Amino acid sequence: MSSKRSQSADLAQAGLAARRVAVDILESVTDRGRRLEDVLESALNAGAASALIAKDRALVRAIVGTALRRKGQITDALGRLMKSRPPAKAHRLDHILAVGAAQILFMDVPDHAAVSLAVTQAVAEPRLRPFKNLVNGVLRNLGRQRDAILSGQDAERLNTPDWLWQRWEKAYGPENARRFAAMHALEPSLDITVRSDPGGWAERLGAAVLPTGSLRLIPSGPIDRLDGFAEGAWWVQDAAAALPARLLGDIAGKRVADLCAAPGGKTAQLAAAGANVTAVDISAARLKRVEENLARLGLGAEIVAADLTDWTPEAPFDAILLDAPCSATGTVRRHPDLPWRRSGTEIESLAALQAEMLRQALSWLKPGGEIVYCTCSLEPEEGEAQVARALQEMPGLERRPIEAGEIGGLADLVTADGDLRTLPCHLSSAEARLSGLDGFFAARLRRP
Numbered sequence: 306m307s308s309k310r311s312q313s314a315d316l317a318q319a320g321l322a323a324r325r326v327a328v329d330i331l332e333s334v335t336d337r338g339r340r341l342e343d344v345l346e347s348a349l350n351a352g353a354a355s356a357l358i359a360k361d362r363a364l365v366r367a368i369v370g371t372a373l374r375r376k377g378q379i380t381d382a383l384g385r386l387m388k389s390r391p392p393a394k395a396h397r398l399d400h401i402l403a404v405g406a407a408q409i410l411f412m413d414v415p416d417h418a419a420v421s422l423a424v425t426q427a428v429a430e431p432r433l434r435p436f437k438n439l440v441n442g443v444l445r446n447l448g449r450q451r452d453a454i455l456s457g458q459d460a461e462r463l464n465t466p467d468w469l470w471q472r473w474e475k476a477y478g479p480e481n482a483r484r485f486a487a488m489h490a491l492e493p494s495l496d497i498t499v500r501s502d503p504g505g506w507a508e509r510l511g512a513a514v515l516p517t518g519s520l521r522l523i524p525s526g527p528i529d530r531l532d533g534f535a536e537g538a539w540w541v542q543d544a545a546a547a548l549p550a551r552l553l554g555d556i557a558g559k560r561v562a563d564l565c566a567a568p569g570g571k572t573a574q575l576a577a578a579g580a581n582v583t584a585v586d587i588s589a590a591r592l593k594r595v596e597e598n599l600a601r602l603g604l605g606a607e608i609v610a611a612d613l614t615d616w617t618p619e620a621p622f623d624a625i626l627l628d629a630p631c632s633a634t635g636t637v638r639r640h641p642d643l644p645w646r647r648s649g650t651e652i653e654s655l656a657a658l659q660a661e662m663l664r665q666a667l668s669w670l671k672p673g674g675e676i677v678y679c680t681c682s683l684e685p686e687e688g689e690a691q692v693a694r695a696l697q698e699m700p701g702l703e704r705r706p707i708e709a710g711e712i713g714g715l716a717d718l719v720t721a722d723g724d725l726r727t728l729p730c731h732l733s734s735a736e737a738r739l740s741g742l743d744g745f746f747a748a749r750l751r752r753p
């Protein structure tokens with residue numbers, strides 16, 4: 306084989322391997338309910354995928370991300386072109402078609418390449434081989450009818466499962482539900498928190514400095530190769546996630562608990578602010594990441610692996626940050642698999658756990674001490690309702706309202722009660738990919 310021909314055979318092989326890994330990942334996430342971030346890492350480091358170069362790894366991420374962000378539209382589009390569903394034994398066909406459709410409908414990949422790689426995948430699997438003409442026909446038709454199909458779709462509604470849409474319509478109204486869904490279709494920017502000199506780091510990284518002090522950029526390669534990562538000058542943290550720890554104010558020299566601490570973005574903020582931090586989390590594996598992150602950043606904290614519902618500190622704290630486990634529905638921009646792995650049924654039991662944790666945490670504060678309770682959820686049961694209940698339950702407990710000045714002057718992010726409520730459609734910018742914020746709730750309470 307000439308070297309040119311062997312090069313193009315290598316490229317075709319890599320293209321095929323990337324699509325195969327994308328199909329495997331989609332299968333794990335949507336059929337087995339596994340978390341995308343866990344599956345991505347293990348799939349990209351196993352077997353043939355481990356030989357993929359950075360560009361192909363990025364392609365896998367982009368295909369899977371698009372297939373999940375646009376899952377409703379892709380299912381609708383394929384449904385319009387298929388007379389019947391493939392039999393259950395050929396269920397992998399759904400993922401091969403979804404991977405092909407994601408490229409044809411939404412990505413800058415030539416239709417013929419997407420179709421031929423999907424057909425090659427079907428042919429390679431004995432159970433799917435009988436459907437190779439179906440794959441070919443459906444995906445070719447999709448390319449031909451792309452514009453007509455896309456223009457007839459209600460993208461926001463289709464890409465949001467009913468359980469989430471109904472919750473958001475109820476809590477925020479139909480227009481906001483639509484705004485959130487529009488943001489979820491976009492690959493989010495990378496937000497980072499810097500130890501110091503945001504202006505200098507913004508220049509070095511080509512980032513924007515947000516009003517809240519976080520930096521925002523579109524990275525062009527792996528994050529750990531960016532300037533300043535290895536030397537611990539910054540850490541990855543959504544701009545909304547960076548706000549709750551700041552609400553504890555000047556904590557230098559104080560004894561502060563970071564409850565539900567892993568993977569440690571907020572622990573790093575508290576330690577960088579000079580607090581003596583006790584970081585507690587139930588997951589030893591996730592705490593290992595806290596330790597690694599702190600080591601890279603040259604910061605320290607006492608690390609405690611414990612179930613908070615069964616733990617008592619040796620002495621009360623001056624201040625506490627409780628970032629309770631929650632449905633995480635505010636993070637769909639960064640976790641597009643979440644809506645399709647959950648159904649909302651877990652919210653009731655999570656809310657009960659949050660109530661128990663908040664009650665306990667309040668009892669671990671010194672008199673006059675402050676707690677910031679937060680969740681990365683858009684669901685009022687996990688935010689506003691928790692705080693209302695705590696205020697009712699504990700005589701003398703007071704809300705200390707958040708001032709816009711504490712969060713870069715962004716008054717829209719503060720509720721009438723004085724709590725922080727960030728939404729995916731907040732922080733809009735002329736450049737769509739530089740817009741948006743994770744949905745967070747935070748309230749600051751002072752113990753009598």
Ligand SMILES: C[S@@+](CC[C@H](N)C(=O)[O-])C[C@H]1O[C@@H](n2cnc3c(N)ncnc32)[C@H](O)[C@@H]1O
Binds near residue numbers: 564565569572586613
């Ligand atoms: C929202 S995450 C915390 C994120 C973290 N604060 C940060 O900023 O990086 C919630 C954490 O709660 C922990 N968790 C869940 N149930 C717990 C329990 N019963 N006791 C202690 N930690 C728990 C989980 O392991 C998870 O790390």
